[in-house]
Amino acid sequence: MNPFVFGDYPCIMKKAAGARIPTFTTYEAKLVKGSVDFIGLNHYITVSVKDRPSSIEKHSRDFGADMAAEVSLEALTADQYPVIxxxxxxxLEYLKEAYGNLPIYIQxxxxxxxxxxxxxxTPRIEYMHAYIGSVLDAxxxxxxxxxxxxxxxxxxxxLLGGYVLSYGLYYVDLDDNxxxxxxxxxxxxxxxxxKGKEVQFSKLRTN
Structure with missing residues (x-):
């Protein structure tokens, strides 16, 4: 996001990635700065992050090493995501404060x-109810x-689960021609x- 808003990558990012990160000319920085129309956000889970400065010292560097952090991704392997x-x-609060409150669309x-x-x-309903509520609060x-x-x-x-996992509001019978x-x-x-209706789970039905 920084190039689109400020015209350059963060200093800490340039320091970590070194020569592997592109350098903008003055003209390129002027072109890219302020060119963003909105932020498109995909959000499913919240993960915990722990400092791992030793990764910076690795000779073989990649995206993971550049972060210098240990990220917990256990939620990706579970049958359902935790509701956080x-x-x-x-x-949403961070994006508002850090990037001038640009328009955001949760894609x-x-x-x-x-x-x-x-x-x-019902776990899907509970998840959506909670996360839509957090959007309203923001x-x-x-x-x-x-x-x-x-x-x-x-x-x-x-993408990550093939036909084993489902996210749809509608079930598709793949065994049916x-x-x-x-x-x-x-x-x-x-x-x-x-439709703006308040509906309890017990009043819903699936036939």
């Missing part, structure tokens, strides 16, 4: 479940967040949410 909406709220946010689980996907606190998109409408092939689709509980909940 404060992580999204704090990220992806959603809960994963095992593909052949159940249509009564907007009320001045964040210029303008859009939210759930990932995703239909079950499909997922017609690829029939069935709404999950989350589809009813989200539809009612968008």
């Amino acid at each position: 909406p404060s992580g999204l709220y704090e990220l 992806e946010n959603g809960q994963k479940t095992l593909r052949n689980g159940t249509l009564n996907d 907007v009320r606190n001045g964040s210029n967040t303008r859009g939210y998109f759930a990932w995703c409408f239909l079950d499909g092939f997922e 017609e690829l029939r689709r069935y709404p999950k509980l989350s589809a009813y909940w989200y539809a009612n949410f968008l």
